[in-house]
Amino acid sequence: MARNFFTFPSVTLMTLLEILLVNTRYSQLAPSGLPRSQLFLVIAVANYVFLLLWTTRIYPVFFHPLRRFPAPKINMVSRIFTQLGSSLPPGQALLDMAERTPNDGVIVLQGHGECLLLTKPGVLGEVLVQHPYDFAKPSYARDFMRPVLADGLVIVEGERHQFLRKHVQTGFKLARIRALYPAMMAKAARLVEALGEGEVSSSTGSVVDVSVWAGKATFDTIMAAALGCDLDVLRRPHEPLLKLYAAVLQPSAAAFVHLGLLFLLPPDVVRLLPFDAGRSMREAGDKLRLVMTDLIRQRRAAILSSGSLGDDNDGRVDILSELIKDGFLSEDDMVDQLLTFMPAGYESTASTVSWIMYLLAVHPEWQDKLRAEIRGALPDFPPLSSEDEKPGYDGATLATVLERLPYLNGIVNETLRLYPSLPVTARVAARDTSIAGHAVEKGTEIVLSAWLVNRYTGVWGADACVFRPERWITPTTPESAKDGEKDDDEARFRDGTPNNTGGVAGNNYAHMTFLHGPRNCIGQGFARAELRCLTAALVAAFSWRLAMDPRRAVPVGVIASRPAHGMFLHLERVRR
Numbered sequence: 001m002a003r004n005f006f007t008f009p010s011v012t013l014m015t016l017l018e019i020l021l022v023n024t025r026y027s028q029l030a031p032s033g034l035p036r037s038q039l040f041l042v043i044a045v046a047n048y049v050f051l052l053l054w055t056t057r058i059y060p061v062f063f064h065p066l067r068r069f070p071a072p073k074i075n076m077v078s079r080i081f082t083q084l085g086s087s088l089p090p091g092q093a094l095l096d097m098a099e100r101t102p103n104d105g106v107i108v109l110q111g112h113g114e115c116l117l118l119t120k121p122g123v124l125g126e127v128l129v130q131h132p133y134d135f136a137k138p139s140y141a142r143d144f145m146r147p148v149l150a151d152g153l154v155i156v157e158g159e160r161h162q163f164l165r166k167h168v169q170t171g172f173k174l175a176r177i178r179a180l181y182p183a184m185m186a187k188a189a190r191l192v193e194a195l196g197e198g199e200v201s202s203s204t205g206s207v208v209d210v211s212v213w214a215g216k217a218t219f220d221t222i223m224a225a226a227l228g229c230d231l232d233v234l235r236r237p238h239e240p241l242l243k244l245y246a247a248v249l250q251p252s253a254a255a256f257v258h259l260g261l262l263f264l265l266p267p268d269v270v271r272l273l274p275f276d277a278g279r280s281m282r283e284a285g286d287k288l289r290l291v292m293t294d295l296i297r298q299r300r301a302a303i304l305s306s307g308s309l310g311d312d313n314d315g316r317v318d319i320l321s322e323l324i325k326d327g328f329l330s331e332d333d334m335v336d337q338l339l340t341f342m343p344a345g346y347e348s349t350a351s352t353v354s355w356i357m358y359l360l361a362v363h364p365e366w367q368d369k370l371r372a373e374i375r376g377a378l379p380d381f382p383p384l385s386s387e388d389e390k391p392g393y394d395g396a397t398l399a400t401v402l403e404r405l406p407y408l409n410g411i412v413n414e415t416l417r418l419y420p421s422l423p424v425t426a427r428v429a430a431r432d433t434s435i436a437g438h439a440v441e442k443g444t445e446i447v448l449s450a451w452l453v454n455r456y457t458g459v460w461g462a463d464a465c466v467f468r469p470e471r472w473i474t475p476t477t478p479e480s481a482k483d484g485e486k487d488d489d490e491a492r493f494r495d496g497t498p499n500n501t502g503g504v505a506g507n508n509y510a511h512m513t514f515l516h517g518p519r520n521c522i523g524q525g526f527a528r529a530e531l532r533c534l535t536a537a538l539v540a541a542f543s544w545r546l547a548m549d550p551r552r553a554v555p556v557g558v559i560a561s562r563p564a565h566g567m568f569l570h571l572e573r574v575r576r
């Protein structure tokens with residue numbers, strides 16, 4: 001592969017060496033009277049101007065390994081400069097490029113390593129499903145996340161990934177997720193209670209940052225349903241574990257610098273730098289490891305002492321208990337997986353709850369329709385109280401009811417489509433391979449953007465960016481509609497059935513929020529179940545409207561993107 005030798009680190013090193021050399025021969029080299037500092041400045045400026053020219057004009061045209069790849073090419077460096085200072089949501093710049101550049105599914109991004117941006121189903125299927133192990137996650141991203149996610153599923157590659165995925169999957173089987181509905185609904189009911197007793201207790205309602213509450217609710221849910229541990233952070237917001245995760249996941253300047261350094265330099269060099277921006281993540285990771293190890297030991301001891309090892313019907317439905325009873329993973333493997341579930345699962349779901357509430361605030365007609373649907377399906381809503389030992393519905397019944405509701409599922413799917421929590425992700429060719437029949441060399445970086453594909457008119461049509469939950473509903477046919485409703489479109493959607501295609505039949509890769517293939521989100525069934533419970537509980541209990549400038553309701557962050565300025569809504573209790 002034609003390597004790009006002139007990169008920021010190599011040119012910086014070159015500049016330092018030149019300065020050192022010139023310094024030792026200063027008296028021979030300096031033109032008369034030019035001060036040392038100015039000479040050094042001239043050298044540095046000359047080197048970086050060369051780097052700019054090399055990166056934007058020389059390397060892409062004459063040496064870039066993808067210069068002959070038959071796809072449109074976009075120079076990223078000039079794009080980055082034109083977009084400096086803009087506050088576009090992550091992924092929007094890629095979407096704009098795809099919309100403006102006629103393409104067959106691949107665009108070559110030049111001036112930033114060797115990058116292929118994939119935009120359409122056929123090529124997405126090749127990378128994600130047909131040859132998934134030809135492509136790995138970039139090492140800088142794995143090095144950045146490893147202190148917190150350990151060697152969990154998100155990080156590992158190849159055969160190790162296949163082994164872990166197979167055994168972790170048992171905890172996420174459909175039947176297991178369905179059994180978790182009562183635990184999830186109990187947390188949703190608890191959220192409603194906590195809001196009703198606190199911030200929304202007055203009869204006229206009040207303004208609430210729902211992104212904060214959504215974070216507490218999803219943290220509590222994943223602790224209870226996945227780890228079988230009831231921390232109740234909705235009642236006890238100062239729980240140290242929540243604080244620890246909130247600190248680790250907060251997008252900070254130090255984390256940004258650390259990621260940038262790992263992108264430019266090998267991790268061992270980054271560790272030697274005098275300012276260690278990754279230290280706080282490593283320290284947090286060490287503390288979390290101790291907490292998770294303790295949790296697993298306690299749970300294993302409880303399962304052993306109750307004699308239920310290998311017993312699927314012992315009443316323990318959480319995912320950790322399932323992994324322990326399954327018996328295939330070592331304690332260390334299990335710790336790694338728990339360390340991964342928490343950050344992978346709670347922020348992403350919390351952010352989706354915020355966007356569901358936002359979209360229902362700016363589309364109040366859908367809020368009303370959904371409320372009527374939930375009340376019709378579950379008249380005694382919430383169907384259980386968090387204090388209630390005996391749920392009103394068992395998991396399977398609750399799951400069946402909620403999974404069949406057309407508006408609820410339409411709204412959840414449409415929000416996941418429009419606001420994917422992971423808007424951009426990347427892969428690197430792990431070996432020489434091909435895409436769309438053209439050679440792709442080992443080391444080529446691939447950019448995948450759910451934000452782009454989910455909103456691309458080339459995939460979804462002209463109304464790609466419009467909130468239309470009815471895409472996800474197959475209406476009753478005029479023949480099967482009830483008497484008097486045959487010409488009533490509204491009624492045919494209300495009585496319709498949820499679909500998984502969003503109306504783009506034959507296109508398996510149109511919805512990219514959870515990705516596809518063996519490296520897709522293993523927790524998507526869990527997340528969907530939780531979103532159904534939280535949305536149903538909130539809309540049954542409250543009505544709301546936006547209480548912030550809509551221009552500030554924008555996502556930020558690439559790993560678990562969230563509302564940049566919170567999500568302020570005016571919430572009011574609704575009468576039954």
Ligand code: HEM
Nearest residue numbers: 153154344345348349421422425513514519521522523527
């Ligand atoms: C709305 C919520 C969620 C979204 C949008 C989401 C999205 C994603 C995406 C896009 C990936 C693939 C990342 C990549 O390969 O670049 C992923 C992987 C993963 N997610 Fe989720 N996720 C969500 C919730 C959850 C939950 C609730 C859990 C666990 C309880 C979870 C656990 C995982 C794990 C373990 C992986 C790694 C899978 C593998 O590589 O085999 N996620 N998620």
